[in-house]
Amino acid sequence: MRFDELRNEQKxxxxxxxxxxxxxxxxxxxxxxxxxxxxxxxEAEQNEADEAAKQLLLRLGNIVHVDVPVGGEEDFxxxxxxxxxxxxxxxxxxxxxxxxxxxxxxxxxxxRGAKVSGSRFYYLTGVGALLELALVNAAIAQATExxxxxxxxxxxxxxxxxxxxxxxxxxxxxxxxxxxxDYYLVGTSEVALAAYHMDEIIDADKLPLRYAGFSPxxxxxxxTYGKDTRGIFRVHQFDKVEMFSYVAPEDAEAxxxxxxxxxKQWLTALELPFQVxxxxxxxxxxxxxxxxxxxxxxxxxxxxxxxxSASNCDGFQARRLSxxxxxxxxxxxxxxxxxxxCAVPRTIVAILENxxxxxxxxxxxxxxxxxxxxxxxxxxxxx
Numbered sequence: 304m305r306f307d308e309l310r311n312e313q314k315x316x317x318x319x320x321x322x323x324x325x326x327x328x329x330x331x332x333x334x335x336x337x338x339x340x341x342x343x344x345x346e347a348e349q350n351e352a353d354e355a356a357k358q359l360l361l362r363l364g365n366i367v368h369v370d371v372p373v374g375g376e377e378d379f380x381x382x383x384x385x386x387x388x389x390x391x392x393x394x395x396x397x398x399x400x401x402x403x404x405x406x407x408x409x410x411x412x413x414x415r416g417a418k419v420s421g422s423r424f425y426y427l428t429g430v431g432a433l434l435e436l437a438l439v440n441a442a443i444a445q446a447t448e449x450x451x452x453x454x455x456x457x458x459x460x461x462x463x464x465x466x467x468x469x470x471x472x473x474x475x476x477x478x479x480x481x482x483x484x485d486y487y488l489v490g491t492s493e494v495a496l497a498a499y500h501m502d503e504i505i506d507a508d509k510l511p512l513r514y515a516g517f518s519p520x521x522x523x524x525x526x527t528y529g530k531d532t533r534g535i536f537r538v539h540q541f542d543k544v545e546m547f548s549y550v551a552p553e554d555a556e557a558x559x560x561x562x563x564x565x566x567k568q569w570l571t572a573l574e575l576p577f578q579v580x581x582x583x584x585x586x587x588x589x590x591x592x593x594x595x596x597x598x599x600x601x602x603x604x605x606x607x608x609x610x611x612s613a614s615n616c617d618g619f620q621a622r623r624l625s626x627x628x629x630x631x632x633x634x635x636x637x638x639x640x641x642x643x644x645c646a647v648p649r650t651i652v653a654i655l656e657n658x659x660x661x662x663x664x665x666x667x668x669x670x671x672x673x674x675x676x677x678x679x680x681x682x683x684x685x686x
Contacts, residue, residue, distance in 0.1 A: 305348070305349075307330070307440075308577065312624060313447060318370045320515045327668050336630065343543075344647065347389070348611075356400045363617060364454070364469075364472070364587075364589040364590070365587075365589065365591060365592045365617060365619040366592060366617070367584050367587065367592055367593070368592045368593040371581065371582070371583065371584050371587070371592075372582075372583045372584070373583065373584050374585055375586060376583070376584075376585065376586045377609065378585070379580040379581060379582050379583050379586070379596075380580060380581040380583075381502075381576065381579070382579045382595070382635065383576075384568070384576075384577075384579075385417065385567065385571060385577050385578070385579075386571070386574070386575060386577060386600075387576060388576050388600050388602075389576075389602065389657065391438075393629075395661065396661040398602045398659060399603070399656075399659060399663070400533070400534065400603040401534050401603075401652040401655040401656050402533055402535070402537070402639055403537075404656070404663065404665060405431060405534070405591075405655060405656045406661055407663050407681070408429070408430055408431070408457065408665065408681050408683055408684065409428055409429040409431070409683075409684040410427065410430050410431025410432075410580075410650075410651075410681070411425060411426070411427060411535060411651075412425065412426040412428050412436065412534065412667045413425045413426075413501060413534065413605060414602045420539075422432040422532070423524060423532075423537065423538045423539045424540065425552065427647075428645070430675075430678075430681050434675070435542065435647050435651070435673035436674065437675045438651070438671065439542065439544060439645065439647065439673075440674045441572075441670055441671055442644045443515060443544060443621060443628055445568065445569060445633070446544065446565070446644060447515065447588060448636075449565055450513055451515035451546060452512075452513065452515065453499050453514075453515050454492070454499075454514045454516040454517070455516070455517055456492045456495035456499075456516045456518045457489075457495050457518075458488060458489055458519050458520075458521070459486040459487070459488060460487055460489055460494055460498065461485070461500075462487065462498070462593060463501070463624075464487075464494055464495065464498035465487040465489075465494055466623070467497065467501065467623040467624035468493060468494045468590060468620050468623075468624070469588065469589040469590030469616075469620065470490065470589075470590075473571070474485065474490075474588060476523065476526065477490060477522050477523045477525050478522075478523065479521050479522075479523060490520050490521060490522045491545055491641075492516030492517065492518035492543065492545045492547075493516075493547060493641040495516065495640075496514050496516045496545065496547035496640055496641070497519065497624060498623075499514070500549065500626045501624045501626060502626075503626060503627075504627045504629050504634060505549065505626070505627070505637065506627065506628070507551065507628050507629060507630035507631075510550055510551050510554075510628060510637065511558065512548070513546065513547070513549075514547045514548075514635070514642065515544060515545070515546055515547075516544070516545045517542065517543070517544050518543065518545075519540060519541070519542055520540070520541055520542065520543050521537065521539060522539060524538075528602055530610065534652065535648040535651065536601075536608070536648065538648055541647055541648045542583070542647045543643060543646045544643075544644040544645040545642070545644065546643075547638065547639070547640070547641050547642075548562065548640045548641075549621075549626070549628075549637055549638070549639055550637065550640065551630070551637060551638070552617065552635075552636075552637065552640050554638070555640060556615065558615075558638075559593065559613060559614075559615040562613040562640055562641075563595045564641055564646065565642065566597050566611040566613055566644060567579070568599055569611075569644055569645065570599065570610065570611070572668065573650070573653075573668050573671075574625055574668045575599045575602040575613050575653050575654070575655060576657065576659070577597050577598055577599045577607065577610065578596060578597070578598050578600075578607050579597050581593070581594075581595060582595070582596055582612075583593040588595070589619075590616045590619050590620055591614035591616055592615050592616065592617050592619070593614070593615050594612055594613065594614045594615075595612070595613045596611065596612050597609075597610055597612075597613075598611050599649075599653040599657070600657065601652065601653060601656055602656045602657060603656055608653075610643075610646065610650060610653060611642065611643040611644065611645075611646070612641075612642065612643050613638060613640070613642035614641050614643070615638070616638070616641070616643070617639075618639075618640045618659040619636055619639075620635065620639045621636040621637050621638065621639055622636045631682055660680075662683075664680045664681060664683060665680065665681040666680055667679055667680060667681060
């Protein structure tokens with residue numbers, strides 16, 4: 304306010320000086336010099352206030368959808384259940400966990416992963432590596448058929464991209480930061496896909512824009528000491544196929560349902576029993592107004608565990624990243640949504656445990672067979 308008043312006075316004074324008498328001009332020039340200093344100081348003060356306001360706004364999360372259940376991590380609502388949980392006792396054998404199966408298949412090596420990189424790292428070897436490639440190719444094929452543009456995205460991003468997507472607030476403790484270069488390692492390709500159209504105005508007739516990003520993902524897993532320490536369910540580095548949509552605000556809720564349907568289609572194709580939950584308010588994170596998770600049944604844990612998420616971020620990320628769309632003469636923020644299609648290690652966990660057989664082999668779901676050279680079964684290497 305003060306800056307604007309001083310700047311207007313400065314402009315008015317600039318118009319008076321050429322018309323002034325010699326005596327008046329001396330006084331006006333003196334005033335102009337003082338105004339120059341005052342304007343500079345007021346501008347610095349305004350910029351400082353703007354930055355402080357920006358930092359306060361960045362601490363605010365998205366507005367939660369009215370239908371989201373209230374509570375913490377355990378207060379979700381189960382919306383639907385799919386598939387049949389196997390009764391291994393009726394089949395006459397005790398199920399093995401994914402690590403025991405993976406080691407016997409020559410597919411997973413966590414011992415050498417820990418030797419080289421520490422805890423929560425691993426190698427996928429032999430059919431394990433082939434299984435990842437099959438999952439990624441099958442997921443990208445489904446996404447492409449649904450109209451998504453496949454993308455290979457950067458794993459290193461600048462601070463604004465990470466901040467703009469909402470991952471430097473309460474989620475910052477799980478983000479790896481390379482201080483020397485001021486880069487962040489992404490925990491999901493959502494970050495790079497959201498920032499892809501940063502500072503752009505998109506014509507309304509180009510919406511929806513849908514991208515399927517594949518990238519390595521990195522998470523510190525702070526606060527999870529002692530949780531899921533066995534195997535590859537919770538790790539520091541993994542690969543993931545992520546769906547991302549840019550839509551007009553009025554289409555956001557329908558797009559959210561579409562993302563969920565594509566996730567359900569994927570898990571059904573993998574023949575995994577799963578449930579869909581409406582995530583509670585306290586477990587949403589900063590950017591989502593509503594989130595649906597698909598949780599697959601893990602036999603040796605005797606419970607459902609998260610495999611995919613679909614989040615509606617409304618205009619939260621678009622505003623922070625200055626992404627707008629133009630409809631006629633009107634320009635406004637659009638809505639962004641994201642949905643995990645395949646987080647590879649957890650999907651491998653679910654496949655190995657749910658499709659294991661009494662002899663230690665693992666049946667390959669038909670959707671993956673074309674990408675595994677026609678293999679119908681993964682056999683133990685010491686059989």
